[in-house]
Amino acid sequence: MIIIAATIKDVAKYAGLSIATISKYINGGNVREENKKRIEEAIKALDFRVNEIARGLKTNKTATVGVLIPSLENIFLTSIVSRIESILLEYGYSTIICDYRQDRELENLKFDFLMNKLVDGIILVPQNIDEDKIRKALEKDVPVILLDRSLKDIDCDAVLVDNLNAAYDAVELLFTKGHRRIGIISGPQDIYTARERLKGYLRIHNDYEIEIDDDLIKYGDYEIQSGMELMNSFLDMENPPTAVFVTNYEMTLGAVMALNSRNISVPDELSLIGFDNMQLANVVKPKLCIVVQPMQQIGEYSAHLLLKRMRGDKSGFPAMVRLKTEIVEGESIKALNVII
Amino acid sequence: MIIIAATIKDVAKYAGLSIATISKYINGGNVREENKKRIEEAIKALDFRVNEIARGLKTNKTATVGVLIPSLENIFLTSIVSRIESILLEYGYSTIICDYRQDRELENLKFDFLMNKLVDGIILVPQNIDEDKIRKALEKDVPVILLDRSLKDIDCDAVLVDNLNAAYDAVELLFTKGHRRIGIISGPQDIYTARERLKGYLRIHNDYEIEIDDDLIKYGDYEIQSGMELMNSFLDMENPPTAVFVTNYEMTLGAVMALNSRNISVPDELSLIGFDNMQLANVVKPKLCIVVQPMQQIGEYSAHLLLKRMRGDKSGFPAMVRLKTEIVEGESIKALNVII
DNA sequence: CCTCTATCGCGAAACGTTTAACATTATATT
């Protein structure tokens, strides 16, 4: 047997009032105390729930937001998204999470899909998005918050991490421990975070007036495999670095794999500083030194910024929230007896 | 400037046809070739998109499904969900992913929330759900698919893994390598998978007629911390096991942590077989032997089963899809020179 | 050229809400 849900009409009939009054009650308008009672009773008796679809049709709001990310299998992203989802829920919003699997086409397709679903707002980790789509969304009054990465050519709110100084600090830590030949396993240069992290690496070298050896800069694709390969190519160098900075989680994993498989002892033979994911840092032996991003905060800021925009508050647009990372020290960095 | 989207009415006016004809065209009805042309032109000119909300109001369908899982930070689940999301998208459905953070109350709350959002179907990894909620959903013709875990007292489609034989095979592998004292780090017994995996451990002991030492069965909570603690308690035993089977990913991670921190060499001093996550298995040295679940398949079966149900096809209800695991051998198991 | 039938197009109602604008009732003020 299929049960048909009660409508506001049924409630009105049951309570002996008009539809408009019920609606007013539901939406917090003024209703006489006595009638409130009757309405409440009717609602309970009929197990009435507002039909969000019908409401959406009138109000042009769906109480739904879209979150578009490059991968659902990336714990950095999912822990942010988890926080976002839980905050939005508190405010009555549901979250449609889309994963574009690093695919340029899919990213654009799914953005359209979300817009077509009439979401009230979008949180996007952009990679190859057609920026016009974002402009159009904003014109249609659908706020968009960029997450983790920003875009140059567009005015759009963004919540991200100070990647440049994250890398700057990581490499500086290696400098202070006496390292001078520091390799970096960098990411794909079409990704914002990768560019920023590389910039940090370069800037700290400049600030310390240490010459940069181009051979110490390797470009990976943020995936495990390339972390492994590039670490191997460092190890194969005639004059290898004394320390390596790996710029994301997956490549850190790959780098550790390479080190393990070649029986390189860390930090005796090579010092290492990785990125993200405390869990990995703890399970690897010796405990890895890593750069940690404030995932919780990123989630909170972006959710609240989106809520604010959806409330119609456009103050401070475009807002750029730039959070700081932290270095969790492990035992993967050797203090060199180098006299500076 | 806020742009207002074109409606079917505008298209009708532009094409010089009635609303009904446009609707017929959109939904694949018969329309004269000439009119098709004009409609297509009008749609393109006005950039018309069907308003899914209005459609939903009429059709009582939202083209949205809910996925309710205990954690978004669990790569086993997110990789399944990723597959589900992408399949559903192909069929025009969007996926609302909710994470109940292992919380009983939240699980029930979010289930209601999804129902209230009028999703067309739900995929649920159940933990402490009030089974009546599922019954009510089914009565309202909202199909529910249980994922990874089943529920005893209710007729409901389910897609899961043969956890019992997964454990059975894992322990049997240890037996064939000569181990006889095998510890198990089991999960919380109120979780289906944990019970099943323990059953497998017990059954293989029975089948081999090997006596079970209760001290070798430890109960964790599927979290890293307990994996670490329980592994430590194994190592502290007077007569410790020669091999340990850890029954989920997080606890495997914890167990490895414990082994590393005490400098126990695997497999020389202790053999280990873990669960899930190839990545971990590869990064740990020596390469870990693990039980791997077919995440892709789980996602595919559950998505397709849900699609079938949403199509109204109730054949074979309640369906129980029970997929097989695989053991990926590593170097973490020592062949003992035990003469059987 | 007429009729029959199949095909296609149209008008209008319906889905379950919200919300102006107006109507009614209760309360306060004199």
Add this chain to the structure above:
DNA sequence: AATATAATGTTAAACGTTTCGCGATAGAGG
């Protein structure tokens, strides 16, 4: 008690679709 005012209630239209039932049209067969 009469009026002014505030508080609460109601009617009806609107949101953008789908769909039923009917009318129009066109092509086929005679």
